[in-house]
Amino acid sequence: MNYFAVFLPMKDEExxxxxxxxxxxxxxEKVKEGKIFAKGRFVDGTGGLVIYQANRLEQVEEMVKKDPYVITGARDYEIHEWEMSR
Incomplete structure (x- = not known):
């Protein structure tokens, strides 16, 4: 399983x-399915970050495109595969 950081920059605050x-x-729903590792908003109001768990980038992009924020144009998105280090 790989991790993918999805930035959701603000496009339309309203x-x-x-x-x-x-x-x-x-x-x-995605948390319950075990597909999200972490999520949260940026305190400066510029958007948020979701770290998805999936085997392939295409799987994450499919999920992100179904996010109501993306569908409605409230947020844009940018996906990067993320390697966690401790």
């Missing part, structure tokens, strides 16, 4: 507020 509940519900 849409972000409007679709926040749907976005959080979607992420909670």
């Amino acid at each position: 849409k972000s507020k409007q679709y926040r509940t749907e976005h959080l519900s979607y992420l909670e």
Whole structure:
């Protein structure tokens, strides 16, 4: 299993507020499925970060494209494979 950091930079603050509940519900569903390692917002209001767990980049991109924030244009996204070090 690989980790993928997904940056969700703010595109439209009003849409972000409007679709926040749907976005959080979607992420909670992915947490229950074991597909999210960590998630959270940036305290400066510029967006958020979700670290997905998947075998391939394509799997993550498919999930991200179903996020209500991305569907509605509230947020953009950028995916990077992430290697955790301790």
